Amino acid sequence: MIRWEMSKIWRALNFIGGLTLVSILYTSCGERGTDSVEPTFSSLYANYFSSACVQCHSPGTDAYDDGVLFDFTTQESAYDSLLSRTVTSPSNPGLCLGVKIVDAGNAKNSYLTGVLLGSYNTNNFAGVSGCRPDQGHINRNDFPSSAQSALLNWINEGAQNN
Numbered sequence: 540m541i542r543w544e545m546s547k548i549w550r551a552l553n554f555i556g557g558l559t560l561v562s563i564l565y566t567s568c569g570e571r572g573t574d575s576v577e578p579t580f581s582s583l584y585a586n587y588f589s590s591a592c593v594q595c596h597s598p599g600t601d602a603y604d605d606g607v608l609f610d611f612t613t614q615e616s617a618y619d620s621l622l623s624r625t626v627t628s629p630s631n632p633g634l635c636l637g638v639k640i641v642d643a644g645n646a647k648n649s650y651l652t653g654v655l656l657g658s659y660n661t662n663n664f665a666g667v668s669g670c671r672p673d674q675g676h677i678n679r680n681d682f683p684s685s686a687q688s689a690l691l692n693w694i695n696e697g698a699q700n701n
């Protein structure tokens with residue numbers, strides 16, 4: 540009887556140990572995935588823009604129909620969208636007129652950083668009086684802070700299509 544109880548406890552402990560091991564392995568793999576994001580457009584596109592943005596930023600989506608003409612369907616169209624456009628935000632029309640979505644070499648003045656990163660979402664953005672980027676993306680956590688430095692370095696190093 541006691542032997543039987545002991546083996547039951549032993550099996551339970553083994554099971555818990557196994558679960559812990561699986562969750563440790565799972566977590567560390569997840570972290571390694573984040574560390575591997577490089578400050579290049581191809582890495583940012585593969586890890587984030589292709590999965591976290593395309594459902595709202597491609598032809599036929601609400602944001603597109605509202606006048607934010609981004610197309611994140613392919614790496615090329617995403618790059619063109621980010622580098623060739625200035626702000627058309629439907630939530631503050633006119634207030635950020637002329638501010639570039641990506642200002643190559645200057646992350647602080649790139650509307651993209653103001654929209655995605657809480658610490659870059661400031662009043663009078665890019666020196667334009669009254670301009671404050673929309674905060675919907677930050678509230679939804681569309682872009683993880685762990686990838687922040689990759690994004691900032693990519694822009695500050697010239698926002699190449701690399």
Ligand code: HEC
Binds near residue numbers: 592601654681
């Ligand atoms: C749930 C839908 C949704 C997701 C996901 C989303 N966006 Fe947006 N995005 C919007 C909407 C809606 C607007 C317009 C906001 C406004 O009213 O200013 C917008 C605006 C923007 C703007 C400003 C454009 C302008 O001209 O004002 C940028 C830059 C942007 N998004 C980038 C991204 C990136 C990069 C991602 C992925 C990390 C992303 N968005 C994910 C819905 C989304």
